[in-house]
Amino acid sequence: MGILMRYLPLFMCLSCLAFPQLVHARERVWVVANLGEPSLQLSKSEIRNVFMGGATNGLSPVEFEPGSYIRKVFNTRVIGLPEARIQSFWAQMRFSGRSIPPSNVSNIEEMVTFLIEHKLSVGYLPEGTVIPKGLTVVYVSI
């Protein structure tokens, strides 16, 4: 029993390492945009392109700062890449003059304010967030 208790924290850490995706298993994000056309829906591929330097369809993406929990959920559920890979991708884009990463906000209030103030901006919020008038949910993550 003593041995079990001594190594329990280690086993717990190893479990987290082995199944990092389970941390976000029940989380969902809403991708939210400030659009002129409330009926527009985007596919996961289109959103990935918008947030990863591809064709934006005129939309300007905005993200939460690296390290924030909602960003981790978004990376896991929508982008499908680890943060380290995303950062190395943006280093490649920036220093070859192709594009720069999206603007960052630090909390949900800032995200909502940014989206309301910027026409054609697109960001994301935790599922269940009260969406103000003028913003549209264009994608719901699985």
Added chain:
Amino acid sequence: MLKYITAALLTLALFTPFAIADTHRDLTFSGFARVVGGQLSTSEASYANYDSSWSFSEDSLFALQADYAINNQFSISAQGILHTGPDRDSGLDWLYITYQPSSSWQFNAGRLRIPVLKYSDVIDVGFSYPWLNAPEQVYSRRLFYSGYEGVNVRHKTQFKNVGFDIEGYWGNFDGELFSGQEGFDVDINDIYGAVLSLTYDGFSFRSSFMRVTEVVDNSVLIDQLVGGLTSAGFDELAAKFRLDDGVSVYVFGAGYTSLDWFISAESMSVDSDLDVLSGIDSYYLTIGHYYNSLLFHATIATSRQDENSIENTIPLGVSPLLDLLSTSVDSINALFPTDDLDSLTFGVRWDHSTNLAFKAEVSFLKGKEGKTSLFYVPPENADFDRRASLYQVGLEWVF
């Protein structure tokens, strides 16, 4: 002149409070640095400039980029790099104006980098790729990370769920065409190419074509040989040594990246119209596994270069002058690379934070005796078996 501009830029940046990036959105500074150390397991040869003693000066560098937005559509960018390596000059590697009329179109003009391979225009930005040393068989050609002066057009679009990125470029540059220790100075008056990239979820495909035209030889060594052959009446042989024709490069790459792992490959084929530079086929395949902030990766890489078809037709024993000419033909022909090499690389990358990564890797190299195999082998070690291991450690930083 460019060195002075770079120095002025770096001085300005270093003495400017970094808050300027936050408070003045028109002018932003960013940059990257890498410190890379390596050691080769043998003292009989060197590889990628590494030999049997630990060296931190071959690939280490510091770079600063300044971007100035003139308005919503025009901007000016400059990137100065301070190299510690013996083969690279410090200076302004990028200096260009960007016109971006919409989010899907971008036009650049000025000093740019050739984007023939996936990482050739960011080969100095080690933070952007998994290795410390990108596979030499594909990435060692100095031509591919040389700057050119010209224009570049990029267009991004999406069709259904597939993202398209199309790029075309044209320009000219001066530089060395060959890798290895024996560089032959050439001017390339025209260079043009195109890149097509497709992305679909985690899948990516990239194909690239580049054509180098109008190679102009500045090599005294070659000029002397061609002059000697012509005056001795060997016009046909002299013509084969003239560096005055073109080279075509074809690249195809594919990859898949998920939350936990990635696989990525690029193959390159070089078709040369120059008799002395025979064709090269090379590729690499990398597989990596993400384990939280750690990335474990393995790479196999291969290059095969055909023997060139030059036949020494000068008869021996006729006269001392012809004997000397014949020996010169053989010795100069031997300077052209025959880069057959297989390698297996294991590496680990630890992303300590969003802008700092530490890396370690080992490459097992297996070349062919009698060929250059991307090694530099001193004449006294000609019987070196072209087998060695390269050990490297380093850190990559972006800011």
